[in-house]
Amino acid sequence: MSNPECACHESKGEPLDAARIDQIITAHRGDPSALIQVMLEIQAENRWLPREVLARMAEALQVPLARVQHIATFYKAFSPVPKGRHDVHICMGTACHVRGAPRILDTVEELTGIAPGETDMELKFSLETVNCLGCCALGPVVEIDGKAHGHLSPAQSAELLQGYE
Amino acid sequence: MSEIQLEIDGTPVTATPGMTLLEAARAAGLSIPTLCHHEGLEPYGGCRLCIVEVEQRGRTRLVVSCVFPAAADLVVRTRSPKIDRMRKTILELLLAHAPHSPRLGELAAEYGADPNRFEQEAAFCVHCGLCVRYCAEVKQLHAVGFIDRGITKEISFLPEIALRECNRCKECFPLCPTSYLQAAFVLVEGLMSTNGRA
Ligand code: SF4
Ligand code: FES
Ligand code: FES
Numbered sequence: 054m055s056n057p058e059c060a061c062h063e064s065k066g067e068p069l070d071a072a073r074i075d076q077i078i079t080a081h082r083g084d085p086s087a088l089i090q091v092m093l094e095i096q097a098e099n100r101w102l103p104r105e106v107l108a109r110m111a112e113a114l115q116v117p118l119a120r121v122q123h124i125a126t127f128y129k130a131f132s133p134v135p136k137g138r139h140d141v142h143i144c145m146g147t148a149c150h151v152r153g154a155p156r157i158l159d160t161v162e163e164l165t166g167i168a169p170g171e172t173d174m175e176l177k178f179s180l181e182t183v184n185c186l187g188c189c190a191l192g193p194v195v196e197i198d199g200k201a202h203g204h205l206s207p208a209q210s211a212e213l214l215q216g217y218e
Numbered sequence: 219m220s221e222i223q224l225e226i227d228g229t230p231v232t233a234t235p236g237m238t239l240l241e242a243a244r245a246a247g248l249s250i251p252t253l254c255h256h257e258g259l260e261p262y263g264g265c266r267l268c269i270v271e272v273e274q275r276g277r278t279r280l281v282v283s284c285v286f287p288a289a290a291d292l293v294v295r296t297r298s299p300k301i302d303r304m305r306k307t308i309l310e311l312l313l314a315h316a317p318h319s320p321r322l323g324e325l326a327a328e329y330g331a332d333p334n335r336f337e338q339e340a341a342f343c344v345h346c347g348l349c350v351r352y353c354a355e356v357k358q359l360h361a362v363g364f365i366d367r368g369i370t371k372e373i374s375f376l377p378e379i380a381l382r383e384c385n386r387c388k389e390c391f392p393l394c395p396t397s398y399l400q401a402a403f404v405l406v407e408g409l410m411s412t413n414g415r416a
Pocket of ligand 3: 285
């Protein structure tokens with residue numbers, strides 16, 4: 054009921070779990086300082102923060118919607134649009150770059166049909182580039198759902214992605 | 219502990235605790251240029267035009283006068299070749315975004331800033347935050363806020379609130395140093411009246 058006309062989710066047959074979202078919000082009712090915590094929890098479970106949800110948080114936690122909206126668009130951890138089931142981060146840092154990261158990016162873009170910052174139509178992957186994941190010795194590195202995969206060739210990166218549902 | 223004695227541009231100035239350097243200077247009739255400052259709002263320190271030089275225990279540094287607390291025995295200079303140079307550059311950067319702002323134009327003339335020094339990238343909003351802060355702090359309506367950050371940061375009206383409140387208020391319009399605020403509001407109004415009702 055919280056997500057009346059969101060076509061992207063309808064087409065996916067995967068509606069927002071409104072009850073669960075309410076549960077998270079209600080647990081912190083009236084506590085403005087819990088805002089970011091609530092946003093993180095909902096983002097983690099729901100993979101994005103629809104505007105109606107932002108409005109409900111604002112009301113329940115007594116934070117102006119303008120501020121909630123600013124925070125939701127300020128941090129990269131929050132997404133105002135639906136995100137894929139898997140977060141793919143391709144390292145474009147110097148070390149990875151010289152070891153072939155651009156070719157990995159090309160391969161991944163071709164395979165998924167999306168560019169950095171985008172999510173595919175099936176909501177399978179969201180692609181981002183990052184500047185150094187802090188494990189340069191493993192370069193080139195691709196991180197998927199928080200797990201780092203190092204020393205990848207373009208072919209291996211394609212294989213890796215194919216292993217995800 | 220009540221009064222604080224300091225010196226601004228060679229003039230002895232008395233301030234009370236909690237005053238900023240800008241307030242102390244203005245109370246003494248000395249002027250410092252500002253863009254994002256507003257007397258009725260919390261100190262913000264966004265535009266950096268109000269920088270001054272402060273000398274304390276033989277060391278000189280640059281501080282932002284609208285947020286820097288007045289303290290005893292400070293020696294403050296509101297103009298110097300260095301300060302003027304920095305203000306000039308700040309103005310040139312702002313002018314690249316809002317070339318037609320009257321307020322910026324006045325200051326540019328005073329500091330010899332060249333509006334064409336940097337490639338124009340007219341975004342019109344210079345992020346002074348006056349509209350956002352006024353609406354939040356004074357009116358407590360939160361009808362306009364910022365979204366995003368860095369070079370993509372922009373103001374955004376919340377249509378639900380704006381349509382209800384803004385028409386009878388509009389107190390932030392004259393605060394905007396550019397004409398962007400008004401333009402953004404007209405746009406929101408237009409969009410909402412075409413797809414909201416009718
Ligand atoms: S719209 Fe105007 S008042 Fe509001 S932040 Fe931008 S420049 Fe400042
Ligand atoms: S450059 Fe890729 S991990 Fe450091
Ligand atoms: S007036 Fe002090 S930073 Fe803008």
